Amino acid sequence: MPRVQVEGFTSADAAEGQTLLEFCEEHGIPMECACGGFAACNSCRVEVLDGEGALSPVVEEEHDFLDAPNQRLGCQAEVLGDVSVRLASGM
Numbered sequence: 218m219p220r221v222q223v224e225g226f227t228s229a230d231a232a233e234g235q236t237l238l239e240f241c242e243e244h245g246i247p248m249e250c251a252c253g254g255f256a257a258c259n260s261c262r263v264e265v266l267d268g269e270g271a272l273s274p275v276v277e278e279e280h281d282f283l284d285a286p287n288q289r290l291g292c293q294a295e296v297l298g299d300v301s302v303r304l305a306s307g308m
C-alpha cells in the first residue's frame with residue numbers, strides 16, 4: 218500500500234487511488250474542502266514535499282488554483298505511491 222505522510226500530522230498507509238482529501242478525512246487531518254471536492258476552490262491545496270510522481274496527473278481544472286509546480290489540489294490528487302505533503306491552505 219502507498220504510504221502518505223502529511224507534515225505535522227501523520228504518516229499512514231493509503232488505499233491506492235484514494236485522494237489526498239479522502240486520506241485526510243479518514244485520519245482526522247483538517248484539510249479544508251470549501252467546494253466539496255469539485256476542484257472549484259483552493260482550500261484543499263497541498264505542497265508536495267516528496268513523491269510528486271506518485272500522484273495522479275494534474276487535471277485541467279487544477280491549473281487555475283496552483284501557484285507552483287509542486288502544488289496539488291488534495292481533492293483531485295490520487296495516491297499511487299509513497300508521497301509526502303504539507304497542507305498549504307492559506308498560502
Ligand code: FES
Nearest residue numbers: 252256258261292
Ligand atoms: S475542495 Fe475545493 S478544490 Fe478541492
